[in-house]
Amino acid sequence: MAGKVESQELDLTKLDKILSRYEGQDDALISVLQGVQAEFGWVPQGAIEHIADAFQISPGEVYGVLTFYEQFYLTPRGRNTIRVCRGTACHVRGTNANLRTVERTLGIKEGGTTNDFKFSLETVACLGTCFLAPVMMVNRNYYGKLTPDKVETILKQYD
Amino acid sequence: MGKIRTADELDSLRQSIIEKLDPNKTCVRICMTGCRAYGAEEIRDAFDEEIKRKGLEDKVEIRETGCHGFCARAPVVVIDPQDIFYQQITADDVVDIVDKTLIEGDIVDRLVYVDPVTGGKIPFAHDVPFYKEQTKNVLRNCGIIDPTNISHYIARDGYAALSKVLTNMTPEQVIEAVERSGLRGRGGAGFPTGRKWRLARAAAGDTKYLVCNGDEGDPGAFMDRAVLEGDPHSVLEGMLIAAYAIGTKVGYVYVRAEYPIAVEHIKIAISQAEEVGLLGKNILGSKLSFEIRIKEGAGAFVCGEETALLMSIEGKRGMPRPRPPFPSESGLWGKPTNNNNVETYANITSIILNGADWYSRIGTETSKGTKIFALAGKTNNTGLVEVPIGIPVRKAIFDIGGGIPDGRKFKAVQMGGPSGGCVPEAHLDLPIDYGSLEAIGSIMGSGGMIVMDETTCAVDIARYFLSFTQSESCGKCTPCRFGSKVMLDTLTRITQGQGVEGDLELLESLAQQIKDTSLCQLGSTCPNPVLSTIKYFRDEYEAHIKEKRCPAAVCDALCSYYILPDKCQGCMICLRACPSEAIEGGKRMVHIINQGKCIKCGTCLSVCPARFSAVAKVSGEHVPTLEEPIPVSTVTKGG
Amino acid sequence: MGDITLTINDAPVTGQDGMTILEVARENGVDIPTMCYLKELSPIGACRLCVVEVEGSRNLVGSCHTPITEGMVIQTHSPRVVTARRMVVELMMANHPDNCLVCDAANQCELRQVAADLDVGLPSFKLKKHYYPIEDISPYLVRDLGKCILCQRCIRACDEIAKQKVFNLAYRGFDCKVIVDLDQPVDKEVCRDCDVCVSVCPTVALRKPKKQGEEKKGPPLILSQ
C-alpha cells in the first residue's frame, strides 16, 4: 500500500553511518537522533536500542530524551508535514480558524497522521515569519496571510 | 582567500577588497531569508535570467542579503547606489525593474512604497519613516551584505574589533570596556555582560566554555534569527572577543530547530572563518585558539533557559537545575561556562571599535545601547526595528510601526512574550527600558512586541500565553507542572463561558504562589501575562465570567455569527464555503445562518468579500435572524 | 574555618561554607518540610516544598539546594512561605487519585503527613489526574504511578545508591513520568531485589508486592477547610 511504512526492518547500515559521523562525541545523542529522524522520518524502536548501545547508556535514557523534544516521533509520519503556527502574532491574527480547517479537512488532530500517510499535522510556536501571520508551512513551503478557504486550496496541491 | 596570519594581513586584505568594490556599480539587494517565504527565490531567479538575457552580468550585481527589517512589505529589494526601495514585488515585476531601473535609471512607480499617512510615494529607502527613525548598530550589516560571503563582512570593518583586541588590549581591558559600556544581556534578564564575563574569567580551572544562546523561543520574536541569518560573522566575532577576555578554547552556538537558514548561514560563516584562520589555532598570530561547534535545538522552549540549555548541549533532557551554582562557576560538564544571547555577542564589536563611552551615550541611565524589537501583531509595519533603549512605546508602535491597521483602536502591546506583560494605552508614553517596563508589570524580555487592537480579547490572549508555557513546562517542579495547568484550565473555562465567581481570586492567588515557588523562570514568569491582563482589563474578565460575554468578540463559545441583511448581496460565496451547511440562501437572496447548525468556524466571515462585509461576529447581543432568505432587492441598504 | 553567620527566624546561627539553608536550619532545630530531598541523594529542587524567604531575593528559594552565604536573613515559616507550601501540597493532592482517602498506606505516606501538618484538606480547585495501570508483574516491585509525585527519589536512589539506572524520566511537563526501559511495566528482568527505590518512595507509588493482613490507618485526611 502506498505510503505504508514498514516498522520491522531497520536499515542498520544507514544508522551506523549516522552514528559514525559523531564517533567519539559523547554529547552527540541529540544530533544522532536528529539524523535518524531526518533519515527515516521517525525514530524506530530498533534504532533506540542500537543507539543506546553505541552511547553505552540505557534505552530508557534515550527514550527520555526522545520524548522530551518535540522534534522526535516514535511512529511513522506522513509524506507531507503541515506545520501550523500557533505563535502569538499568528494567534492574534486568527490562526485557530486555519488550524481547525486543516483538522476538519484531513480528519486528524494536531500531532496526527492521516490513514493514507499523506499528511502529518503539527503545530509550532512561531515559525519566525510573524510578519506573514497567520502562517502555515507544508514541508518547506511557507503560506502566509492565510484564511480558512486558502487552506483548503493549498492542501489540494499536495499528494 | 589564503590564511590571514596577522593583524596587518587582515588590514591589507580589507583594503584590497574595498579597492575592488565599485561604489557606483548597480547592485540589487534581495532579502533572501524571511522573504523566501514570499517568493524571494523566484524573484532572484527572474533577475538572474533577465540580466543574462540583457547581457548585464558585468554591470549589475545581484546580492542575496539577510532581512531588511521591513518584513511587512515582503518580498523587498533595494537597488544601489540610488537606494531605491521596491516592495511586495513578484517575479513578474522583474522585467520592468531591469528595463526601467537598471537600464534606464527610472523608478517603477507601482512598486514604490506609499506612506499610509500622507499617501505620498517614497521611492528611496532612506526616506521611508520606518527606516528613518531607527538607529542601526547591531543590524548595520543586515540586508546590506551577503551573509554567506566573508569578504563582505571584512570590507565593513569585519574582524577589526578582534584584531584590535588581540593586538592592543589585555583581556582585563576588554572586560573593563564591556563593563563601562553598560551593555546588559539581551536574552531577557538584562544581566550586565561585563560582570558576567568577569565572573567567568575569575572562575577556577583551565577548561572553560563559551555558549551562544540562539534558542529564541519567545513566539513572536525573530531578531536573533535575523542576526544569525543576515550577519553571522558579527556573532562569531563577538564570541571570539569573549573567548579572549574569558580564556576559553571552545564555544557552542545553540540554534533553534525551526531556523534552518540560520543554521545554514552560521555553518557557512564558521567554515569560512576556519578557512582563513579566524577560527582555529593562534588566531591572527596571537595566543588565542578557539573553535566553535553548532548544536541544533530539537524543539523545547525551556532549553532557552541557560541551565536547561547546557543540559541540552550535553545531549540530555533540557531540564533546568537550581542556581547557584551559576554556569560561570559550573556549567557544561561542570566547567565554568559563559552564556550570552546572540544579540548580546553581536553588540560587542561596536563597543570595541567605537569605545565604551560612545556606546554608553546611547540609551538611558540604566539601560545602554540599542535594542532590536520584533514588531508583530496588529500593526501596519511588522518587522524588525533597532532603536536606542528608552524611546517611548508610542514611538515604536505608531511612528515606526505605522499604527494599527484598518482604522482600529490600539488596545495594548505584549512585551516579553509569554514571560512578560502588556502595556496598555495609559502607559504608551513609557520609555522602553528594563526598569520602567518592570514597574508596570511588563518586561523588556527578548524584544518581542505583539501589538493588540480592540479585536484582541485580553482573556483569550492570557489563555493563549499560558497554554504555551504550560505545554512547554519541563515538568520538573510542582508549581509549574501542575499550577500552570490549573490556571490554564481556569482560563479555558472562562473563555468558554463557564467561569464562576471566585475564578479571578483563584487565578491571582495561584499566580502569586507559582511566581514565588517555581524552580526556574519559565514557571516563575508564566503567570505574568495573566496578572497583567487582570490588572488592566479586569472588566473584560468580569464580562466573561458574569455576563458570559466576550467584549472583543473573540471567544467562540461566547460569540455568534450572523449576516447583516442590509449588507448581504446574495453572492453565495459563504454558503458554498460553510463546512457545516449552516447557511441558507440563494442567488441574490439575503443569506441567513442557522445558529443551530453553525459550528462557529469563522469561514463565512473570512470569505465574505471585503466590499460587502456582510458577516458579523458578535457577543452578548441578541442575534436577529430572518425566518428565511428574502430577495436582496427587498432590503433597504444602509450606508 | 569557613564559618558563615546568618539569621534564621530572627535568631543568629552559624554554618560552614558549602552547607545548604536546610542543613543549617535542621542543625538548629528549625524544621522545614521536604519531599524530593533526601540526605543521601543529590538535591534537585523539584518539589518546592522546602521554600523559604530570603531577604533581598525576589522569589522564595529552595532551602534544600541553596547554599548559605554570609549575612543571609531567612524566614522559614512566614505567612508567605506557609501559603506557598500549602499550594504546593494542594497541587500534589489535586493530582492524586481519589482512592487516597482509603489508601492503606496512609500511615507511611509522607504526602499525607505533610498535608496534615500544613492543614491541607480537599483541594479548592480541580486538576486532571493521571491514570496509570498498576504494574504488578515483577516479583520484587509493584508500581502504582497514579500515586507518583515525581520526586525522582527512586531515579536517583537507583542510580546513586544501587548503581543501576533502572528508572528514567520521560515525556515532558504535565505528562512527565518515571519509566523503565521504553516505558514498559517493570518486570523481573530489569530489576534485582534490592528495595532501595521502595524504601525511598514517599508515597506508595512503589511498594513491595503485598502480603496479607498488613493494613493500618494513618493520619486523617482533613476533609473540611
Ligand SMILES: Cc1cc2nc3c(=O)[nH]c(=O)nc-3n(C[C@H](O)[C@H](O)[C@H](O)COP(=O)(O)O)c2cc1C
Ligand atoms: C524559559 C526561558 C527561555 C529563555 N529563552 C532564551 C532564549 O531563547 N534566548 C536567550 O538568549 N535567552 C533565553 N533565556 C534567558 C537565558 O536563561 C539567559 O538568561 C540568557 O541567555 C543570558 O544571556 P544574556 O546575558 O546575554 O542575556 C530564557 C530564559 C528562560 C527562563
Ligand code: SF4
Ligand atoms: S519552572 Fe517549569 S520549566 Fe522550570 S524547572 Fe519547574 S517545571 Fe521545569
Ligand code: SF4
Ligand atoms: S461560522 Fe462557519 S459554520 Fe457558522 S455559518 Fe459561518 S461558515 Fe458556517
Ligand code: SF4
Ligand atoms: S458572502 Fe457575504 S455578501 Fe455573499 S452571500 Fe455570504 S454574507 Fe452575503
Ligand code: SF4
Ligand atoms: S515513584 Fe515514588 S520515588 Fe519515584 S518519583 Fe514517584 S513518588 Fe518519587
Ligand code: FES
Ligand atoms: S507567531 Fe507565527 S510566525 Fe511568528
Ligand code: FES
Ligand atoms: S525577512 Fe525579508 S525584509 Fe525581513
Ligand code: FES
Ligand atoms: S525538598 Fe527542596 S525542592 Fe523538594
